Amino acid sequence: MRRVSLTVNAVEHEAMVEPRQLLVYFLREQLGLTGTNVGCDTSTCGACTILLNGKSVKSCTVLAVQAEGTEVTTIEALAQDGDLHPLQQAFHETHALQCGYCTPGMIMAALDLITNNEDMDEDEIRTGLEGNLCRCTGYHNIVKAIQQASSEMRSFATK
Amino acid sequence: MAGPANEVDGLGRCQGGKGLEFLQPTSLTEALELKAAHPGAVPLAGGTDLMVDLNFDRLRPEAMLDLTRIDELKQWWPHDDLIRLGAGVSYTRLVSEIGEYLPGLAIASRTIGSPQIRNRATVGGNLGTSSPAGDALPPLLAAGAEIEVASAGSSRRMPFRDFMIGPKKNALAPEELIVAVHIPKARGPQQFSKIGTRNAMVISVASFALAIDAGTRAISCAIGSAGPVILEAPEADEFIESSLEESGAWDARSRIDNSVLQRFGELVAQGARPITDVRGTKAYRQHALAVIAARTLTWAWDDYMASA
Ligand SMILES: Cc1cc2nc3c(=O)[nH]c(=O)nc-3n(C[C@H](O)[C@H](O)[C@H](O)COP(=O)(O)OP(=O)(O)OC[C@H]3O[C@@H](n4cnc5c(N)ncnc54)[C@H](O)[C@@H]3O)c2cc1C
Ligand code: FES
Ligand code: FES
Numbered sequence: 001m002r003r004v005s006l007t008v009n010a011v012e013h014e015a016m017v018e019p020r021q022l023l024v025y026f027l028r029e030q031l032g033l034t035g036t037n038v039g040c041d042t043s044t045c046g047a048c049t050i051l052l053n054g055k056s057v058k059s060c061t062v063l064a065v066q067a068e069g070t071e072v073t074t075i076e077a078l079a080q081d082g083d084l085h086p087l088q089q090a091f092h093e094t095h096a097l098q099c100g101y102c103t104p105g106m107i108m109a110a111l112d113l114i115t116n117n118e119d120m121d122e123d124e125i126r127t128g129l130e131g132n133l134c135r136c137t138g139y140h141n142i143v144k145a146i147q148q149a150s151s152e153m154r155s156f157a158t159k
Numbered sequence: 160m161a162g163p164a165n166e167v168d169g170l171g172r173c174q175g176g177k178g179l180e181f182l183q184p185t186s187l188t189e190a191l192e193l194k195a196a197h198p199g200a201v202p203l204a205g206g207t208d209l210m211v212d213l214n215f216d217r218l219r220p221e222a223m224l225d226l227t228r229i230d231e232l233k234q235w236w237p238h239d240d241l242i243r244l245g246a247g248v249s250y251t252r253l254v255s256e257i258g259e260y261l262p263g264l265a266i267a268s269r270t271i272g273s274p275q276i277r278n279r280a281t282v283g284g285n286l287g288t289s290s291p292a293g294d295a296l297p298p299l300l301a302a303g304a305e306i307e308v309a310s311a312g313s314s315r316r317m318p319f320r321d322f323m324i325g326p327k328k329n330a331l332a333p334e335e336l337i338v339a340v341h342i343p344k345a346r347g348p349q350q351f352s353k354i355g356t357r358n359a360m361v362i363s364v365a366s367f368a369l370a371i372d373a374g375t376r377a378i379s380c381a382i383g384s385a386g387p388v389i390l391e392a393p394e395a396d397e398f399i400e401s402s403l404e405e406s407g408a409w410d411a412r413s414r415i416d417n418s419v420l421q422r423f424g425e426l427v428a429q430g431a432r433p434i435t436d437v438r439g440t441k442a443y444r445q446h447a448l449a450v451i452a453a454r455t456l457t458w459a460w461d462d463y464m465a466s467a
Binding site: 002018019020022041042043044046049052055056057058060061062063065066068109112113127128129130131132 | 203279
Protein backbone atom coordinates (compact mmCIF):
# COMPACT_ATOMS: atom_id res chain seq x y z
CA MET A 1 0.00 0.00 0.00
CA ARG A 2 1.08 3.56 -0.64
CA ARG A 3 0.08 6.85 0.84
CA VAL A 4 -1.32 9.46 -1.55
CA SER A 5 -2.41 12.96 -0.76
CA LEU A 6 -4.40 14.92 -3.28
CA THR A 7 -7.11 17.54 -3.49
CA VAL A 8 -10.45 16.37 -4.80
CA ASN A 9 -13.11 19.00 -5.44
CA ALA A 10 -11.28 21.46 -3.19
CA VAL A 11 -11.09 18.98 -0.29
CA GLU A 12 -7.73 17.54 0.74
CA HIS A 13 -7.55 13.78 1.08
CA GLU A 14 -4.90 11.41 2.32
CA ALA A 15 -5.36 7.72 1.75
CA MET A 16 -3.59 4.39 1.42
CA VAL A 17 -3.95 2.82 -2.01
CA GLU A 18 -2.74 -0.23 -3.85
CA PRO A 19 -0.21 0.81 -6.51
CA ARG A 20 -2.37 -0.80 -9.17
CA GLN A 21 -5.55 0.97 -8.14
CA LEU A 22 -7.02 3.06 -10.94
CA LEU A 23 -7.87 6.65 -10.09
CA VAL A 24 -11.50 6.15 -11.14
CA TYR A 25 -11.97 3.30 -8.64
CA PHE A 26 -10.23 5.31 -5.94
CA LEU A 27 -12.72 8.15 -6.54
CA ARG A 28 -15.72 5.87 -6.71
CA GLU A 29 -14.95 3.29 -4.06
CA GLN A 30 -12.70 5.03 -1.56
CA LEU A 31 -14.12 8.54 -1.74
CA GLY A 32 -17.67 7.51 -2.66
CA LEU A 33 -17.74 9.89 -5.63
CA THR A 34 -19.79 7.68 -7.90
CA GLY A 35 -20.73 10.41 -10.35
CA THR A 36 -17.73 9.43 -12.48
CA ASN A 37 -18.71 6.36 -14.49
CA VAL A 38 -16.72 3.52 -16.01
CA GLY A 39 -17.90 2.46 -19.43
CA CYS A 40 -15.03 0.63 -21.02
CA ASP A 41 -11.87 0.64 -18.89
CA THR A 42 -9.78 1.04 -22.02
CA SER A 43 -9.72 4.77 -22.59
CA THR A 44 -12.27 4.64 -25.37
CA CYS A 45 -15.65 5.86 -24.14
CA GLY A 46 -14.81 8.93 -22.05
CA ALA A 47 -17.42 8.19 -19.33
CA CYS A 48 -14.65 8.43 -16.72
CA THR A 49 -13.44 11.90 -17.79
CA ILE A 50 -12.35 14.12 -14.89
CA LEU A 51 -10.09 17.16 -14.67
CA LEU A 52 -6.57 16.54 -13.40
CA ASN A 53 -4.89 19.88 -12.67
CA GLY A 54 -7.55 21.49 -14.87
CA LYS A 55 -7.03 19.24 -17.90
CA SER A 56 -9.48 16.57 -19.02
CA VAL A 57 -8.15 13.04 -18.65
CA LYS A 58 -9.65 9.56 -18.65
CA SER A 59 -9.41 8.42 -15.06
CA CYS A 60 -9.57 4.74 -16.05
CA THR A 61 -6.03 4.97 -17.37
CA VAL A 62 -4.45 6.95 -14.55
CA LEU A 63 -3.26 5.22 -11.41
CA ALA A 64 -4.32 6.69 -8.08
CA VAL A 65 -0.66 6.83 -7.00
CA GLN A 66 0.06 9.05 -9.99
CA ALA A 67 -2.45 11.61 -8.71
CA GLU A 68 -0.21 12.39 -5.72
CA GLY A 69 -0.12 16.15 -5.21
CA THR A 70 -2.65 16.90 -7.95
CA GLU A 71 -5.96 18.69 -8.01
CA VAL A 72 -8.82 16.54 -9.19
CA THR A 73 -12.23 17.88 -10.22
CA THR A 74 -15.17 15.55 -10.70
CA ILE A 75 -18.79 16.14 -11.74
CA GLU A 76 -19.76 16.42 -8.05
CA ALA A 77 -17.95 19.78 -7.82
CA LEU A 78 -20.15 21.49 -10.39
CA ALA A 79 -23.49 22.15 -8.70
CA GLN A 80 -23.20 24.75 -5.91
CA ASP A 81 -25.69 24.66 -3.02
CA GLY A 82 -28.22 22.83 -5.11
CA ASP A 83 -27.88 25.20 -8.08
CA LEU A 84 -26.93 23.44 -11.25
CA HIS A 85 -23.80 24.54 -13.10
CA PRO A 86 -24.61 26.26 -16.45
CA LEU A 87 -23.46 23.12 -18.28
CA GLN A 88 -25.73 20.88 -16.19
CA GLN A 89 -28.61 23.32 -16.62
CA ALA A 90 -28.09 23.41 -20.39
CA PHE A 91 -27.93 19.60 -20.64
CA HIS A 92 -31.23 19.50 -18.71
CA GLU A 93 -32.95 22.19 -20.78
CA THR A 94 -31.87 20.96 -24.22
CA HIS A 95 -32.53 17.25 -23.50
CA ALA A 96 -28.87 16.43 -24.00
CA LEU A 97 -29.16 13.13 -22.15
CA GLN A 98 -31.28 10.02 -22.22
CA CYS A 99 -29.84 7.25 -20.07
CA GLY A 100 -27.32 9.71 -18.65
CA TYR A 101 -24.41 7.29 -18.46
CA CYS A 102 -22.13 9.37 -20.67
CA THR A 103 -23.24 12.69 -19.18
CA PRO A 104 -20.72 13.24 -16.36
CA GLY A 105 -17.86 12.54 -18.76
CA MET A 106 -19.41 14.70 -21.48
CA ILE A 107 -19.81 17.59 -19.07
CA MET A 108 -16.27 17.34 -17.72
CA ALA A 109 -14.83 17.12 -21.26
CA ALA A 110 -16.99 20.11 -22.24
CA LEU A 111 -15.81 22.08 -19.23
CA ASP A 112 -12.17 21.72 -20.33
CA LEU A 113 -13.16 22.68 -23.89
CA ILE A 114 -15.10 25.78 -22.89
CA THR A 115 -12.40 26.90 -20.48
CA ASN A 116 -9.60 26.52 -23.01
CA ASN A 117 -11.25 27.65 -26.25
CA GLU A 118 -12.95 30.89 -27.17
CA ASP A 119 -16.18 30.76 -29.17
CA MET A 120 -16.24 27.27 -30.58
CA ASP A 121 -18.41 26.56 -33.59
CA GLU A 122 -20.38 23.35 -33.95
CA ASP A 123 -17.54 21.56 -35.74
CA GLU A 124 -15.02 22.46 -33.08
CA ILE A 125 -17.34 21.19 -30.34
CA ARG A 126 -17.88 17.93 -32.18
CA THR A 127 -14.14 17.49 -32.69
CA GLY A 128 -13.49 18.39 -29.07
CA LEU A 129 -15.86 15.61 -27.99
CA GLU A 130 -14.16 12.95 -30.13
CA GLY A 131 -13.11 11.11 -26.97
CA ASN A 132 -16.65 10.79 -25.57
CA LEU A 133 -19.16 8.28 -26.83
CA CYS A 134 -22.92 8.48 -26.37
CA ARG A 135 -25.10 5.54 -27.34
CA CYS A 136 -28.43 7.32 -26.89
CA THR A 137 -28.69 10.90 -28.05
CA GLY A 138 -26.98 11.07 -31.41
CA TYR A 139 -24.93 14.00 -30.05
CA HIS A 140 -27.11 16.71 -31.61
CA ASN A 141 -28.52 18.03 -28.33
CA ILE A 142 -25.22 17.59 -26.53
CA VAL A 143 -23.64 19.99 -29.00
CA LYS A 144 -26.56 22.38 -28.52
CA ALA A 145 -26.23 22.22 -24.74
CA ILE A 146 -22.53 23.02 -24.91
CA GLN A 147 -23.15 25.95 -27.24
CA GLN A 148 -25.79 27.30 -24.86
CA ALA A 149 -23.67 26.81 -21.74
CA SER A 150 -20.62 28.24 -23.42
CA SER A 151 -22.33 31.52 -24.28
CA GLU A 152 -23.89 31.73 -20.81
CA MET A 153 -20.56 31.10 -19.12
CA ARG A 154 -18.87 33.74 -21.30
CA SER A 155 -21.49 36.40 -20.71
CA PHE A 156 -21.40 35.62 -17.00
CA ALA A 157 -17.60 35.93 -17.01
CA THR A 158 -17.70 39.35 -18.71
CA LYS A 159 -20.41 40.76 -16.44
CA MET B 160 6.65 -2.67 -2.43
CA ALA B 161 4.75 -5.93 -2.65
CA GLY B 162 0.96 -5.85 -2.93
CA PRO B 163 -1.44 -8.73 -2.36
CA ALA B 164 -2.21 -11.34 -4.99
CA ASN B 165 -4.13 -10.45 -8.12
CA GLU B 166 -7.51 -8.98 -7.62
CA VAL B 167 -10.09 -8.81 -10.31
CA ASP B 168 -12.31 -5.77 -10.51
CA GLY B 169 -16.07 -5.75 -10.82
CA LEU B 170 -15.84 -6.01 -14.60
CA GLY B 171 -13.73 -9.12 -14.31
CA ARG B 172 -10.58 -7.36 -15.37
CA CYS B 173 -7.33 -7.51 -13.55
CA GLN B 174 -6.12 -4.15 -12.46
CA GLY B 175 -2.44 -4.96 -12.56
CA GLY B 176 0.14 -7.54 -11.80
CA LYS B 177 0.72 -9.60 -8.73
CA GLY B 178 2.91 -7.79 -6.23
CA LEU B 179 3.30 -4.81 -8.48
CA GLU B 180 6.27 -2.71 -7.48
CA PHE B 181 5.72 0.95 -8.27
CA LEU B 182 8.81 3.10 -8.64
CA GLN B 183 8.35 6.87 -8.70
CA PRO B 184 11.63 8.67 -9.33
CA THR B 185 11.66 12.47 -9.35
CA SER B 186 14.82 12.96 -11.41
CA LEU B 187 16.23 11.41 -14.55
CA THR B 188 19.39 10.29 -12.74
CA GLU B 189 17.30 8.46 -10.17
CA ALA B 190 15.13 6.94 -12.90
CA LEU B 191 18.17 5.61 -14.78
CA GLU B 192 19.60 4.12 -11.59
CA LEU B 193 16.29 2.44 -10.86
CA LYS B 194 16.13 1.14 -14.43
CA ALA B 195 19.65 -0.30 -14.04
CA ALA B 196 18.62 -2.02 -10.81
CA HIS B 197 15.26 -3.20 -12.23
CA PRO B 198 15.75 -3.69 -15.98
CA GLY B 199 12.35 -5.42 -16.13
CA ALA B 200 10.50 -2.38 -14.78
CA VAL B 201 8.09 -1.04 -17.40
CA PRO B 202 8.31 2.74 -17.91
CA LEU B 203 5.00 4.57 -17.57
CA ALA B 204 4.54 7.94 -19.29
CA GLY B 205 1.00 9.04 -20.27
CA GLY B 206 -0.19 5.46 -19.82
CA THR B 207 -2.47 5.64 -22.85
CA ASP B 208 -0.91 2.52 -24.39
CA LEU B 209 0.33 0.85 -21.25
CA MET B 210 -2.71 1.18 -18.99
CA VAL B 211 -4.97 -0.24 -21.69
CA ASP B 212 -2.73 -3.33 -21.83
CA LEU B 213 -2.79 -3.55 -18.05
CA ASN B 214 -6.57 -3.18 -17.79
CA PHE B 215 -7.02 -5.84 -20.46
CA ASP B 216 -4.62 -8.04 -18.52
CA ARG B 217 -2.38 -8.36 -21.55
CA LEU B 218 0.53 -7.27 -19.41
CA ARG B 219 1.45 -8.07 -15.81
CA PRO B 220 4.66 -6.25 -15.04
CA GLU B 221 6.50 -6.98 -11.82
CA ALA B 222 7.51 -3.37 -11.56
CA MET B 223 6.53 -0.07 -13.12
CA LEU B 224 8.69 3.00 -13.41
CA ASP B 225 6.52 6.11 -13.33
CA LEU B 226 8.17 8.84 -15.41
CA THR B 227 5.47 11.47 -14.91
CA ARG B 228 7.22 13.19 -11.98
CA ILE B 229 10.46 13.83 -13.84
CA ASP B 230 10.60 17.48 -14.87
CA GLU B 231 13.63 16.98 -17.14
CA LEU B 232 11.52 14.78 -19.42
CA LYS B 233 8.75 17.37 -19.68
CA GLN B 234 10.92 20.14 -21.07
CA TRP B 235 11.80 21.20 -24.58
CA TRP B 236 14.21 23.80 -25.85
CA PRO B 237 15.69 24.98 -29.14
CA HIS B 238 19.38 24.36 -29.78
CA ASP B 239 21.07 25.32 -33.06
CA ASP B 240 18.56 24.55 -35.75
CA LEU B 241 16.94 21.76 -33.75
CA ILE B 242 14.28 21.38 -31.11
CA ARG B 243 15.15 19.07 -28.25
CA LEU B 244 11.80 17.61 -27.25
CA GLY B 245 11.73 15.86 -23.87
CA ALA B 246 10.23 12.36 -24.11
CA GLY B 247 7.50 13.30 -21.60
CA VAL B 248 6.02 16.41 -23.28
CA SER B 249 2.29 15.83 -23.90
CA TYR B 250 0.82 16.21 -27.38
CA THR B 251 -1.37 19.06 -26.12
CA ARG B 252 1.72 21.03 -25.06
CA LEU B 253 3.64 20.06 -28.18
CA VAL B 254 0.87 21.48 -30.38
CA SER B 255 0.43 24.71 -28.44
CA GLU B 256 4.04 25.43 -27.48
CA ILE B 257 6.19 24.21 -30.40
CA GLY B 258 3.76 23.57 -33.25
CA GLU B 259 5.20 26.44 -35.28
CA TYR B 260 8.70 24.87 -35.39
CA LEU B 261 7.49 21.33 -35.98
CA PRO B 262 4.38 21.69 -38.15
CA GLY B 263 4.38 18.10 -39.46
CA LEU B 264 4.58 16.59 -35.98
CA ALA B 265 1.97 19.06 -34.72
CA ILE B 266 -0.51 18.13 -37.47
CA ALA B 267 -0.05 14.44 -36.64
CA SER B 268 -0.31 15.12 -32.90
CA ARG B 269 -3.68 16.80 -33.36
CA THR B 270 -5.03 13.57 -34.87
CA ILE B 271 -3.96 11.37 -31.95
CA GLY B 272 -6.82 10.06 -29.82
CA SER B 273 -8.94 12.78 -28.25
CA PRO B 274 -8.24 15.81 -26.06
CA GLN B 275 -8.13 13.59 -22.94
CA ILE B 276 -5.55 11.33 -24.62
CA ARG B 277 -3.47 14.25 -25.91
CA ASN B 278 -3.41 15.79 -22.43
CA ARG B 279 -1.53 12.70 -21.13
CA ALA B 280 0.11 10.92 -24.06
CA THR B 281 3.68 11.63 -25.16
CA VAL B 282 5.98 11.23 -28.14
CA GLY B 283 8.25 9.17 -25.86
CA GLY B 284 5.37 6.73 -25.38
CA ASN B 285 4.70 6.54 -29.13
CA LEU B 286 8.40 5.73 -29.62
CA GLY B 287 8.34 3.27 -26.71
CA THR B 288 5.45 1.39 -28.28
CA SER B 289 7.06 1.57 -31.73
CA SER B 290 3.87 0.55 -33.48
CA PRO B 291 4.00 0.87 -37.28
CA ALA B 292 0.68 2.72 -36.78
CA GLY B 293 2.16 5.27 -34.35
CA ASP B 294 1.10 8.61 -35.81
CA ALA B 295 3.96 10.69 -34.38
CA LEU B 296 6.52 8.47 -36.08
CA PRO B 297 6.22 9.28 -39.83
CA PRO B 298 6.70 13.04 -39.20
CA LEU B 299 9.79 12.25 -37.10
CA LEU B 300 11.29 10.18 -39.92
CA ALA B 301 10.38 12.72 -42.61
CA ALA B 302 11.94 15.53 -40.59
CA GLY B 303 15.17 13.58 -39.95
CA ALA B 304 14.75 13.32 -36.18
CA GLU B 305 17.25 11.65 -33.86
CA ILE B 306 16.36 9.77 -30.71
CA GLU B 307 18.36 10.29 -27.53
CA VAL B 308 18.40 7.36 -25.14
CA ALA B 309 20.29 7.00 -21.88
CA SER B 310 21.28 4.50 -19.24
CA ALA B 311 22.93 5.24 -15.89
CA GLY B 312 26.15 7.03 -16.78
CA SER B 313 25.87 7.07 -20.56
CA SER B 314 23.73 8.27 -23.39
CA ARG B 315 23.59 7.82 -27.14
CA ARG B 316 21.77 9.36 -30.08
CA MET B 317 20.59 7.60 -33.20
CA PRO B 318 18.57 8.44 -36.30
CA PHE B 319 14.94 7.32 -36.14
CA ARG B 320 15.56 4.64 -38.78
CA ASP B 321 18.08 2.95 -36.48
CA PHE B 322 15.74 3.26 -33.48
CA MET B 323 12.67 1.48 -34.79
CA ILE B 324 13.69 -1.96 -36.01
CA GLY B 325 10.43 -3.88 -36.33
CA PRO B 326 6.75 -3.88 -35.40
CA LYS B 327 6.75 -2.96 -31.69
CA LYS B 328 10.52 -3.43 -31.63
CA ASN B 329 13.14 -0.79 -31.05
CA ALA B 330 16.82 -0.48 -30.30
CA LEU B 331 16.31 0.38 -26.64
CA ALA B 332 18.34 -1.80 -24.25
CA PRO B 333 16.60 -3.05 -21.07
CA GLU B 334 18.50 -0.61 -18.87
CA GLU B 335 17.83 2.37 -21.16
CA LEU B 336 15.14 5.04 -21.28
CA ILE B 337 14.13 7.35 -24.10
CA VAL B 338 15.14 10.81 -22.98
CA ALA B 339 14.46 13.17 -25.86
CA VAL B 340 13.94 13.58 -29.58
CA HIS B 341 16.04 16.05 -31.56
CA ILE B 342 14.01 17.37 -34.45
CA PRO B 343 15.26 19.88 -37.04
CA LYS B 344 13.09 23.00 -37.10
CA ALA B 345 11.00 23.00 -40.26
CA ARG B 346 12.78 24.56 -43.23
CA GLY B 347 9.64 24.60 -45.33
CA PRO B 348 6.08 23.28 -45.34
CA GLN B 349 5.33 19.92 -43.71
CA GLN B 350 2.16 17.88 -43.89
CA PHE B 351 0.67 14.65 -42.57
CA SER B 352 -2.44 12.66 -43.31
CA LYS B 353 -3.90 9.36 -42.27
CA ILE B 354 -6.74 7.05 -43.19
CA GLY B 355 -8.78 5.20 -40.58
CA THR B 356 -12.12 3.48 -40.34
CA ARG B 357 -13.74 6.54 -38.78
CA ASN B 358 -12.69 10.12 -38.20
CA ALA B 359 -11.72 10.05 -34.53
CA MET B 360 -9.89 7.73 -32.15
CA VAL B 361 -8.79 5.10 -34.62
CA ILE B 362 -5.63 3.25 -35.39
CA SER B 363 -4.33 4.37 -38.78
CA VAL B 364 -4.84 2.02 -41.71
CA ALA B 365 -2.27 4.02 -43.63
CA SER B 366 -0.51 7.28 -42.90
CA PHE B 367 1.87 9.57 -44.71
CA ALA B 368 4.15 12.45 -43.75
CA LEU B 369 6.05 14.81 -45.99
CA ALA B 370 8.61 17.55 -45.30
CA ILE B 371 9.83 20.13 -47.80
CA ASP B 372 13.21 21.77 -47.30
CA ALA B 373 12.75 25.00 -49.24
CA GLY B 374 16.44 25.88 -48.86
CA THR B 375 18.04 22.74 -50.28
CA ARG B 376 14.94 22.00 -52.37
CA ALA B 377 14.65 18.51 -50.93
CA ILE B 378 11.46 16.56 -50.20
CA SER B 379 11.30 13.64 -47.78
CA CYS B 380 8.39 11.27 -47.36
CA ALA B 381 7.59 8.72 -44.68
CA ILE B 382 4.96 5.99 -44.78
CA GLY B 383 3.19 4.64 -41.68
CA SER B 384 1.00 1.56 -41.07
CA ALA B 385 2.16 -0.06 -44.29
CA GLY B 386 5.18 -2.12 -43.31
CA PRO B 387 7.02 -3.55 -40.31
CA VAL B 388 8.55 -0.14 -39.58
CA ILE B 389 7.95 3.42 -40.74
CA LEU B 390 9.26 3.47 -44.31
CA GLU B 391 11.06 6.02 -46.40
CA ALA B 392 10.20 6.36 -50.08
CA PRO B 393 13.48 7.43 -51.72
CA GLU B 394 12.22 6.81 -55.27
CA ALA B 395 9.23 9.05 -54.72
CA ASP B 396 11.49 11.69 -53.11
CA GLU B 397 13.90 11.67 -56.06
CA PHE B 398 11.13 11.66 -58.63
CA ILE B 399 9.32 14.68 -57.20
CA GLU B 400 12.53 16.63 -56.55
CA SER B 401 13.69 16.20 -60.13
CA SER B 402 10.28 16.91 -61.69
CA LEU B 403 10.00 20.13 -59.73
CA GLU B 404 13.55 21.08 -60.75
CA GLU B 405 12.98 20.32 -64.45
CA SER B 406 9.69 22.19 -64.65
CA GLY B 407 11.13 25.21 -62.85
CA ALA B 408 8.33 24.97 -60.26
CA TRP B 409 10.60 25.83 -57.32
CA ASP B 410 11.27 29.31 -58.69
CA ALA B 411 7.96 29.86 -60.46
CA ARG B 412 6.02 28.57 -57.43
CA SER B 413 3.69 26.97 -59.96
CA ARG B 414 1.23 24.11 -59.53
CA ILE B 415 2.28 20.49 -59.87
CA ASP B 416 0.79 18.68 -62.90
CA ASN B 417 -1.79 16.02 -62.18
CA SER B 418 0.27 13.43 -64.04
CA VAL B 419 3.24 14.18 -61.77
CA LEU B 420 1.06 13.95 -58.64
CA GLN B 421 -0.29 10.64 -59.82
CA ARG B 422 3.14 9.21 -60.55
CA PHE B 423 4.33 10.41 -57.16
CA GLY B 424 1.42 8.59 -55.49
CA GLU B 425 2.24 5.41 -57.40
CA LEU B 426 5.88 5.53 -56.34
CA VAL B 427 4.89 6.01 -52.70
CA ALA B 428 2.50 3.05 -52.91
CA GLN B 429 5.25 0.95 -54.52
CA GLY B 430 7.59 1.87 -51.69
CA ALA B 431 5.16 0.48 -49.10
CA ARG B 432 5.27 -3.09 -47.78
CA PRO B 433 1.74 -3.45 -46.39
CA ILE B 434 0.09 -6.56 -45.05
CA THR B 435 -3.56 -7.58 -44.96
CA ASP B 436 -4.98 -7.45 -41.44
CA VAL B 437 -8.22 -6.66 -39.60
CA ARG B 438 -7.91 -2.97 -40.40
CA GLY B 439 -7.39 -3.24 -44.15
CA THR B 440 -6.17 -5.33 -47.03
CA LYS B 441 -2.80 -4.93 -48.67
CA ALA B 442 -4.44 -3.63 -51.87
CA TYR B 443 -6.57 -1.11 -49.98
CA ARG B 444 -3.56 0.22 -48.11
CA GLN B 445 -1.60 0.61 -51.33
CA HIS B 446 -4.47 2.42 -53.01
CA ALA B 447 -5.08 4.65 -49.99
CA LEU B 448 -1.40 5.56 -49.81
CA ALA B 449 -1.28 6.64 -53.45
CA VAL B 450 -4.27 8.91 -52.81
CA ILE B 451 -3.13 10.43 -49.52
CA ALA B 452 0.46 10.88 -50.76
CA ALA B 453 -0.71 12.97 -53.72
CA ARG B 454 -3.10 14.91 -51.50
CA THR B 455 -0.48 15.55 -48.82
CA LEU B 456 2.00 16.79 -51.43
CA THR B 457 -0.66 19.14 -52.84
CA TRP B 458 -1.32 20.62 -49.39
CA ALA B 459 2.37 21.12 -48.68
CA TRP B 460 3.00 22.56 -52.14
CA ASP B 461 0.06 24.96 -51.75
CA ASP B 462 1.76 26.17 -48.57
CA TYR B 463 5.04 26.55 -50.46
CA MET B 464 3.37 28.51 -53.28
CA ALA B 465 1.72 30.81 -50.75
CA SER B 466 4.99 31.49 -48.93
CA ALA B 467 6.96 34.50 -50.12
C1 LIG C 1 -8.39 6.01 -27.04
C2 LIG C 1 -6.99 5.97 -27.59
C3 LIG C 1 -6.75 6.55 -28.83
C4 LIG C 1 -5.45 6.55 -29.36
N1 LIG C 1 -5.25 7.12 -30.58
C5 LIG C 1 -4.01 7.10 -31.12
C6 LIG C 1 -3.79 7.69 -32.40
O1 LIG C 1 -4.69 8.26 -33.03
N2 LIG C 1 -2.53 7.63 -32.92
C7 LIG C 1 -1.49 7.03 -32.23
O2 LIG C 1 -0.39 7.02 -32.73
N3 LIG C 1 -1.68 6.47 -31.03
C8 LIG C 1 -2.92 6.49 -30.46
N4 LIG C 1 -3.12 5.92 -29.24
C9 LIG C 1 -2.00 5.26 -28.58
C10 LIG C 1 -1.21 6.13 -27.60
O3 LIG C 1 -1.99 7.21 -27.13
C11 LIG C 1 0.08 6.70 -28.19
O4 LIG C 1 0.91 5.66 -28.65
C12 LIG C 1 0.85 7.56 -27.20
O5 LIG C 1 1.86 8.29 -27.86
C13 LIG C 1 1.48 6.76 -26.07
O6 LIG C 1 2.10 7.67 -25.19
P1 LIG C 1 2.02 7.51 -23.60
O7 LIG C 1 2.85 8.61 -23.03
O8 LIG C 1 0.63 7.43 -23.14
O9 LIG C 1 2.76 6.12 -23.44
P2 LIG C 1 2.66 4.97 -22.31
O10 LIG C 1 1.40 4.21 -22.46
O11 LIG C 1 2.98 5.53 -20.99
O12 LIG C 1 3.89 4.09 -22.79
C14 LIG C 1 3.89 3.43 -24.04
C15 LIG C 1 5.11 2.52 -24.14
O13 LIG C 1 6.30 3.27 -24.18
C16 LIG C 1 7.14 2.97 -23.08
N5 LIG C 1 7.73 4.24 -22.68
C17 LIG C 1 7.07 5.40 -22.42
N6 LIG C 1 7.94 6.40 -22.17
C18 LIG C 1 9.18 5.85 -22.26
C19 LIG C 1 10.52 6.37 -22.08
N7 LIG C 1 10.74 7.66 -21.80
N8 LIG C 1 11.56 5.53 -22.24
C20 LIG C 1 11.35 4.22 -22.55
N9 LIG C 1 10.13 3.68 -22.73
C21 LIG C 1 9.06 4.49 -22.59
C22 LIG C 1 6.25 2.32 -22.06
O14 LIG C 1 6.94 1.45 -21.22
C23 LIG C 1 5.25 1.59 -22.95
O15 LIG C 1 5.82 0.40 -23.42
C24 LIG C 1 -4.39 5.94 -28.66
C25 LIG C 1 -4.64 5.36 -27.40
C26 LIG C 1 -5.92 5.39 -26.86
C27 LIG C 1 -6.15 4.79 -25.53
S1 FES D 1 -14.12 4.10 -18.75
FE1 FES D 1 -12.47 5.42 -19.11
S2 FES D 1 -12.71 5.86 -21.18
FE2 FES D 1 -14.26 4.40 -20.88
S1 FES E 1 -27.28 9.53 -22.76
FE1 FES E 1 -27.07 7.40 -22.79
S2 FES E 1 -25.03 7.15 -23.37
FE2 FES E 1 -25.30 9.26 -23.61
